[in-house]
Amino acid sequence: MNIGLIGKGALGTFLLEKINVDQLIPGCRITAIIDEREHAHIDLARIAHDYECVPFDSMDAFLDSTIDLVVECANIDVVRKYGEAILKRKSLLLISIGAFSDVVLKERMEKIALEKGHQIYLPSGAIGGLDIIKAANFAGALDHVTLTTRKPAHSLTSVQLEEEQVIFQGSAKEAIHKFPKNANVAIALSLAGLGIEKTNVTIIADPYSKKNVHHIHASGSFGDYEGTIMNNPSPENPKTSYVTGLSILATLKNVHEPIKIG
Incomplete structure (x- = not known):
């Protein structure tokens, strides 16, 4: 190929x-x-x-x-x-x-x-569990999906922070428009599940975090799913997970x- x-x-x-x-x-x-x-x-x-x-x-x-x-x-x-x-x-x-x-x-x-x-x-x-989300959504058994992303503050803002700060809360659609280099995972999750309007996203800038952390919570008649991945940032580009x-x-x-x- x-x-x-x-x-x-x-x-x-x-x-x-x-x-x-x-x-x-x-x-x-x-x-x-x-x-x-x-x-x-x-x-x-x-x-x-x-x-x-x-x-x-x-x-x-x-x-x-x-x-x-x-x-x-x-x-x-x-x-x-x-x-x-x-x-x-x-x-x-x-x-x-x-x-x-x-x-x-x-x-x-x-x-x-x-x-x-x-x-x-x-x-x-940078995330996992999309097969579960996709399967539950296909069967009409998915009601809620939330993504919480925590990244080193310097990869999200030029402001020097002393403590963690929530810099975004809203839909996946809004997240990708405000953070086009940091919210691709939100759209991937949306496409597997409930869509860009109904997938809820929180982005946290953390001055003490050394990893890109994504936590997914999904629920519906299929049950509940919780998944967290703590990615090492790419050495060349901290906005991207390795x-x-x-x-x-x-x-x-x-x-x-x-x-x-x-």
Whole structure:
């Protein structure tokens, strides 16, 4: 499987290391990487050289290459701009799941994927338990879902805090608009469950926390579910949990696995 990568930041570099250098997924390689921004061309060429892939500054040329799947590790704006065009020609793995807070965009991309026979892969990212939420919701047995996220204060605000502070309470839809780089997990949870309007989110900035902590509470006629994950932040980008990159690798490995768990 040839992969085309959008994004050369901490997450993109992590994938290049694990896939192209460590060869963690047999038969899988990142063969193309794109960044259309003019000021990024020199850095893009260096990265492409270091990891033995082809750099592109044109989306059309990128999609015309021999890639089988596009992995987006950039931002919500990139998904809004290119998501539909990509799906007309390739399958797509999204890490900026917050783009799907725009229900109209989600429905358009879903329609294109169905028409073209392509797939949209959404890794679980920094949380777990989505299979339980999805199963309960499918059966109409899910009534309430709450996500409480606690992160190191410096990853959420430039204000120096002396004690923990709740900086957001509201719906998942509101959370992703106010914290587009920190609330993708809220949208993933929403898509598995009750939707962006009915999924409740609290975000806490904690000056003493060294981990990204996500706590899910769900209830309904299926029973009750409580799940907490305490993620180590990515060393290169504290706004992202280390496990996020691992979940992308697991999703890629699962694409061609004969047995799929969950």
